[in-house]
Amino acid sequence: MLTPVLSDNWDQIRSWQLASYQRSGGYDALRTALRMLPADVVTAVKDSGLRGRGGAGFPTGMKWSFIPQDNPKPKYLVVNADESEPGTCKDIPLMLASPHTLVEGVIISAYAIRANTAFIYVRGEVLHVIRRLQQAVVEAREAGFLGTNILGTGYDLDVIVHAGAGAYICGEETALLDSLEGRRGQPRLRPPFPAVAGLYGCPTVINNVESIASVPSIINNGADWFGSMGTEKSKGPTLYSLSGHVTRPGQYEAPMGITLRQLLELAGGIRDGHELKFWTPGGSSTPLLTAEHLDVPLDYEGVAGAGSLLGTKALQIFDETTCPVRATLRWTEFYKHESCGKCTPCREGTWWLVQILERLEAGQGDESDLEKLLDLSDNITGRSFCALADGATAPITSSIQHFKDDYLAHFTNGGCPFDPMLSTVFATAGATA
Amino acid sequence: MADTTVPYSTGDSKIGETTIGEMRELAARYPEGRSALLPMLHLVQSVEGRITPEGIEACAAVLGLTGAEVSAVATFYTMYKRRPVGDYHVGVCTNTLCAIMGGDLIFERLKEHLDVGNDETTEDGKITLEHLECNAACDYAPVMMVNWEFFDDMTPESATQLVDDLQAGNEVKSPRGATICTWKEAERVLAGFPDGRADEGPTGGKATLAGLRLARERNWTAPAGAQARTTDDSRKED
Numbered sequence: 001m002l003t004p005v006l007s008d009n010w011d012q013i014r015s016w017q018l019a020s021y022q023r024s025g026g027y028d029a030l031r032t033a034l035r036m037l038p039a040d041v042v043t044a045v046k047d048s049g050l051r052g053r054g055g056a057g058f059p060t061g062m063k064w065s066f067i068p069q070d071n072p073k074p075k076y077l078v079v080n081a082d083e084s085e086p087g088t089c090k091d092i093p094l095m096l097a098s099p100h101t102l103v104e105g106v107i108i109s110a111y112a113i114r115a116n117t118a119f120i121y122v123r124g125e126v127l128h129v130i131r132r133l134q135q136a137v138v139e140a141r142e143a144g145f146l147g148t149n150i151l152g153t154g155y156d157l158d159v160i161v162h163a164g165a166g167a168y169i170c171g172e173e174t175a176l177l178d179s180l181e182g183r184r185g186q187p188r189l190r191p192p193f194p195a196v197a198g199l200y201g202c203p204t205v206i207n208n209v210e211s212i213a214s215v216p217s218i219i220n221n222g223a224d225w226f227g228s229m230g231t232e233k234s235k236g237p238t239l240y241s242l243s244g245h246v247t248r249p250g251q252y253e254a255p256m257g258i259t260l261r262q263l264l265e266l267a268g269g270i271r272d273g274h275e276l277k278f279w280t281p282g283g284s285s286t287p288l289l290t291a292e293h294l295d296v297p298l299d300y301e302g303v304a305g306a307g308s309l310l311g312t313k314a315l316q317i318f319d320e321t322t323c324p325v326r327a328t329l330r331w332t333e334f335y336k337h338e339s340c341g342k343c344t345p346c347r348e349g350t351w352w353l354v355q356i357l358e359r360l361e362a363g364q365g366d367e368s369d370l371e372k373l374l375d376l377s378d379n380i381t382g383r384s385f386c387a388l389a390d391g392a393t394a395p396i397t398s399s400i401q402h403f404k405d406d407y408l409a410h411f412t413n414g415g416c417p418f419d420p421m422l423s424t425v426f427a428t429a430g431a432t433a
Numbered sequence: 434m435a436d437t438t439v440p441y442s443t444g445d446s447k448i449g450e451t452t453i454g455e456m457r458e459l460a461a462r463y464p465e466g467r468s469a470l471l472p473m474l475h476l477v478q479s480v481e482g483r484i485t486p487e488g489i490e491a492c493a494a495v496l497g498l499t500g501a502e503v504s505a506v507a508t509f510y511t512m513y514k515r516r517p518v519g520d521y522h523v524g525v526c527t528n529t530l531c532a533i534m535g536g537d538l539i540f541e542r543l544k545e546h547l548d549v550g551n552d553e554t555t556e557d558g559k560i561t562l563e564h565l566e567c568n569a570a571c572d573y574a575p576v577m578m579v580n581w582e583f584f585d586d587m588t589p590e591s592a593t594q595l596v597d598d599l600q601a602g603n604e605v606k607s608p609r610g611a612t613i614c615t616w617k618e619a620e621r622v623l624a625g626f627p628d629g630r631a632d633e634g635p636t637g638g639k640a641t642l643a644g645l646r647l648a649r650e651r652n653w654t655a656p657a658g659a660q661a662r663t664t665d666d667s668r669k670e671d
Binding site: 016326338 | 462530566572609634636647654
């Protein structure tokens with residue numbers, strides 16, 4: 001049922017240190033990869049069917065193959081470790097427990113695309129993760145896995161751990177590049193795509209932490225092994241993150257295509273005495289699902305078929321004590337705060353959405369306001385450079401679709417009919433604010 | 434309630450030759466120096482306790498930019514602070530999931546307990562309180578951060594105890610990190626100058642290991658062909 005691969009060494013003592021990682025077979029894949037031609041490493045990752053774990057699900061090996069090797073400019077690998085999508089909490093524990101899994105993946109991946117400089121762009125708000133990444137890079141360099149003439153192969157690679165400074169938008173790959181160039185993190189218009197003109201205008205691959213960390217296991221065990229887990233078009237094991245009103249929240253590494261019903265069984269179910277009301281399959285930018293979607297296979301195709309997106313597999317679980325209007329307003333406030341301001345529909349639209357939702361939560365509104373929200377959402381979605389605006393409207397349109405009665409109850413009640421205390425983890429402990 | 438106004442320059446900047454030298458060192462780590470601007474601004478905060486005009490001018494001088502260009506960057510990112518930050522930056526996640534799980538009530542309790550509003554500092558200069566967006570620890574909700582170290586599964590009671598300990602100068606440890614240093618010291622690590630404390634703390638908390646522990650109990654593994662695991666029970670973390 002569960003298939004720990006990335007998480008397999010997380011219960012080893014000092015799993016973040018090089019010595020511990022090597023006791024678990026760490027850096028064996030690097031030795032194997034460096035005996036292969038770079039193009040064969042790309043082929044192996046292509047054949048595995050690995051798709052980007054940062055939310056979009058683009059085939060990783062194909063992304064690498066877009067790098068024009070006849071371009072004389074330097075090539076760069078950039079790891080997107082700016083994990084900030086609400087609900088998403090898989091890359092941070094991975095890097096805290098086993099930063100070397102990522103560093104080994106970085107070296108193999110950079111070798112595959114013939115990059116001599118790689119960056120790990122990690123959000124700034126995770127001090128201890130940054131400490132462990134910094135130490136892992138130093139350890140890897142001292143062991144001869146980084147620097148010049150790696151393991152005597154003539155291949156050179158430098159890895160730079162780069163801390164961000166608080167901006168959700170920098171998880172968007174072109175905004176990340178601008179930020180890494182020392183600018184405001186605002187998305188770029190595409191094309192050109194980063195594979196052609198990325199960091200400093202050079203060919204650049206940007207991959208999520210989990211994608212890159214999956215590479216050593218593919219090199220060690222083969223593309224067929226990776227593809228033996230998961231579904232036809234969504235292959236491999238992956239980290240599902242359960243949070244919210246579940247008995248045992250946490251990281252569950254399972255083959256692609258497991259269902260929420262199965263995951264909830266593993267996590268001890270919805271907290272005692274309560275029932276599932278709604279959930280996000282992959283962070284707040286993915287439309288809400290309900291109990292009728294418990295058996296949807298959690299792969300890219302399955303979740304898309306249910307009208308949502310697999311996203312980052314961040315399963316935020318809410319029980320019947322949760323007000324969907326309050327949840328939606330809070331997410332909308334988040335998108336308003338994080339809109340970079342570049343595109344008008346997003347910059348202005350997210351403010352309008354918040355203003356209307358604040359009024360509705362206070363019970364001041366009627367059914368025509370819901371039409372207005374949907375109309376605004378329709379004018380915001382797909383009209384900006386990046387997907388932030390699309391994400392902003394996802395909770396609004398899906399919550400109105402599934403929970404219109406809860407919105408209407410705010411109007412008849414003259415305010416929120418839910419008691420916020422009941423949804424807290426300490427509700428049963430008798431604590432008060 | 435803390436004074437929310439701040440002079441443009443207090444005239445007592447601590448940016449000197451040492452910091453300028455470190456800024457040049459950061460710029461030299463990158464293929465193009467300007468890439469070091471975010472780390473350099475973290476360094477400014479580690480020296481000044483905030484982003485100062487002198488710090489902005491120093492970054493500009495080192496990188497050959499104008500002060501306006503550096504200011505445009507500094508004002509874009511929420512971790513850069515125009516007003517002085519206390520010894521301990523205390524964050525409470527109030528994004529949807531944490532808010533609903535209790536973050537809103539924790540934040541309200543702390544504002545009252547510390548007698549400050551959002552993004553304000555206590556009279557004694559010890560604590561700056563701020564509500565945060567998602568910090569990627571949702572499986573430990575409600576979550577707080579102190580100087581960007583995790584504090585998991587918080588309650589109003591544990592939150593007030595935490596800030597009381599910080600104000601009293603008691604040693605405080607993150608359940609998934611190190612002993613809490615000052616905000617300025619943390620900013621120095623973010624700038625790219627390690628403090629040698631990576632080995633403190635565990636591999637992960639209970640939620641991080643929830644799936645793995647279940648897999649161990651039930652003998653679930655990835656299919657054959659997987660690299661032989663070298664798990665040795667005697668070396669396992671508790």
